[in-house]
Amino acid sequence: MSALGVVASGPAADAIALRVPELVGERFASRLFEQDASLWGPDAESEASIRLSWVGLPRSxxxxxxxxxxxxxxxxxxxxxxxxxxxxxxxxxxxxxxxxxxxxxxxxxxxxxxxxxxxxxxxxxxxxxxxxxxxxxxxxxxxxxxxxxxxxxxxxxxxxxxxxxxxxxxxxxxxxxxxxxxxxxxxxxxxxxxxxxxxxxxxxxxxxxxxxxxxxxDDAEAVSDVLAADDEANPALRLGAAMAGTSPLRDKLVLVDDGSGIAGLPDWTEQLIAESTGKNGTGILPVVVQEEEEWEVEWPPRDVTVLRLKGDAEDPDSPDELVQPDRSDIEVTGSLGAQLLLWEVATAVAGRLLGINPFDQPDVESAKKAARGLLEQKGGAAQAPAFTDGAVEVRALGNGWLGDASTLVEAVDALLDQLGPTGYVAVMAYLDRLADAPLADTRPKLAALVERPVTFGWGPRFLHSTGQFHKGGPDIGVYLQITAEPHQDLEVPGRDFTFGEFIAAQAAGDAQVLAEIGRPVLRLHLTDHDAGLQQVVAVLSRHAR
Incomplete structure (x- = not known):
């Protein structure tokens, strides 16, 4: 078993120095492990009172x-x-x-x-x-x-x-x-x-x-007492403060696995952080990246903190080695069982610092409700495409931002033109995440093109993750949705809809809710799966606009 470690530099380290003593003084950690539901304020108390048994799971x-x-x-x-x-x-x-x-x-x-x-x-x-x-x-x-x-x-x-x-x-x-x-x-x-x-x-x-x-x-239980301690060395207090205590708030957290030996941990932490914190117009947006040399890691914008998941043998980088003086960096080490509990406690800490309830997900339900309504209407009258380019139908939702775009490239550029200096791009692919996996390779290329953080989510999976942040977080995102006809539809036994109709309703419902709150959504529907996918990959992989 490896010991937990949280090392920070730059604004993340400043946040630890400022906020952790406050958390220790409030006895946040010990009160959390005593299941004190009042830690997140009166509005969250009823929900928190039935959501805190996780602190004792290593034993129970x-x-x-x-x-x-x-x-x-x-x-x-x-x-x-x-x-x-x-x-x-x-x-x-x-x-x-x-x-x-x-x-x-x-x-x-x-x-x-x-x-x-x-x-x-x-x-x-x-x-x-x-x-x-x-x-x-x-x-x-x-x-x-x-x-x-x-x-x-x-x-x-x-x-x-x-x-x-x-x-x-x-x-x-x-x-x-x-x-x-x-x-x-x-x-x-x-x-x-x-x-x-x-x-x-x-x-x-x-x-x-x-x-x-x-x-x-065993690994989780071995660190329970450390995480429950009202001590400035508590790694969960340090991690939560580094994530959510920067001033001004750095609300994008780039997650990169740097030899941790834990396969896929950023995908799990993405869901935990985004769904827990993305509400009331605030939150932390996790951005999962795959390679150390990606743009968000090497040259992160000033609203970004880079978090590296390191292996046990790794020595923390010296702050003197950082390229940019304004960089905010965190390094985390620890075994899987220990980190599962660490991140849960740190996310609860982040909720406290952000002033939100980290245990509800109001905007996840809004997308579900919209999808149910569309299923009951059997889709209703489908929105006509603004135009079709090759094997891609193009639809734009929200405030007429598409302008006179008439090609796929022009439509994507019109969406990206809505991106502000602190914004992000969300690519939302309602496709087969196994068979269509190469589409995800466009994410770093698009990030380099726009020089802003880019998230990539497979639908409907991301609806239970970053989908909450998209709707409940700050209004700074632009949204690119990709759908397609399935190769072969499949009945849902005992239901009056097919799987194909269901995922189409989920995609349409998600876009509808985003548009209703004024967020720009570009919907690309592949009428020919393979040909359309090639078109989209080519546009998102461009080196220049």
Missing amino acids: SRPLVGEVAALREHLRGEGVDRVVLCGMGGSSLAPEVICATAGVPLVVLDSSQPDMVRSAMVDLDRTVVVVSSKSGSTVETDSQRRAFEAAFTEAGIDPTTRIVIVTDPGSPLDQESRQAGYRVVNADPHVGGRYSALTAFGLVPSGLAGADVEALL
């Missing part, structure tokens, strides 16, 4: 270790060694990181894109499916469950022997599944989804896949 989740191990052994005895996880947001991101870091295979289905759903429904004879939904009413997860139930039944396999349900006690999914004879594992109802890495949501799929979840809990 211990009974799951044996339960999951026994179930895994039983399934292996029946030749079942492939694990598929159906879940969204916190229900899928933590197991994805845990299993990737442990080097054990886990198929994560966190999409309603029909081609991606279909690709997961293979090798059923050796597959167990974990269906994870805290509320028990998540439409994506319910649709995925229905598809697998039908597939197992058609293959002559009793789905109750191959589907494991993880949900809160008393949820609609809990009641329905128990009545139908499914295995159900209940999670702690007093933990929010994005803080649930060490609950059944994180541990059941990870343990079934073969990760050592007991070691994960």
Whole structure:
């Protein structure tokens, strides 16, 4: 196990020096671990009072270790060694990181894109499916469950022997599944989804896949007392202050893995930070980058802090080695179990410093409501494209900013012209994140083109992450949405909509909510998937405007 370390320089270090003594004086850390719901003010108290059990999970989740191990052994005895996880947001991101870091295979289905759903429904004879939904009413997860139930039944396999349900006690999914004879594992109802890495949501799929979840809990428990201490050396107080205590606030946090050995941790922290803090017109926008030489890392703007996840053997860089005197940098080290708890505490600290409730997600629900309305209307009257360029239909939402653009390049440039000096670009791809993965390679090229931070999110996955920040955070973003016809649509058994109709409604609903609050959205729809994707990649990969 590695010790936690948080080292900062520049404005991030100044924020630690200023804000951590205040947090220590308020006894923030010890009060958090005592589950004091008053820490974020009266408006947040009712929500916080039912969302703080995560501080004790390294100990309270211990009974799951044996339960999951026994179930895994039983399934292996029946030749079942492939694990598929159906879940969204916190229900899928933590197991994805845990299993990737442990080097054990886990198929994560966190999409309603029909081609991606279909690709997961293979090798059923050796597959167990974990269906994870805290509320028990998540439409994506319910649709995925229905598809697998039908597939197992058609293959002559009793789905109750191959589907494991993880949900809160008393949820609609809990009641329905128990009545139908499914295995159900209940999670702690007093933990929010994005803080649930060490609950059944994180541990059941990870343990079934073969990760050592007991070691994960050991690592988290080993640092619990350190994170609960009212001490200026507390790494969570330091990290939270460095993220959210800069003055003026540096509201973009570039996350780069610099040899941490923890696979995919920035994707999990992105969801935790963005959904927890992006509200009331403020927040911290995580920007996940892949390479050290990317523009946001080498030459970050003055509203950006760069955070590096380092390996144990790495020595912190000296502040004297930094190229820019105004750089704000943080380096974090620690094992996975320890960092899961570290980041959760630090995010709670950030909420305190920003003056917001870090446990709700009001704007995630607004997009869901809009998508439901469009599904009920069967899409309604689709907005006609402003024009079509090759295999790409172009639509613009919000305040007539498209002007007289008549080509794909001109439309993208018109959107980028709306970008202010402290803004960011959000690329939102409602596509198959496995088959269409090369599209994500355009992100650093676009960032270099505009010299501003650029985020890239796969829909609907990002709706439970940066989607909250897009709508609840500061009005400084411009939004590029990419959709396409699926190669082949897929029915949702027992529902009057298909997966293709569902993801189309999610995309349209997301764009609608953004436009209603005055945020510029460029919608690009690929009428020919492959040809349209090539066009979009070429435009986003330009070296100059």
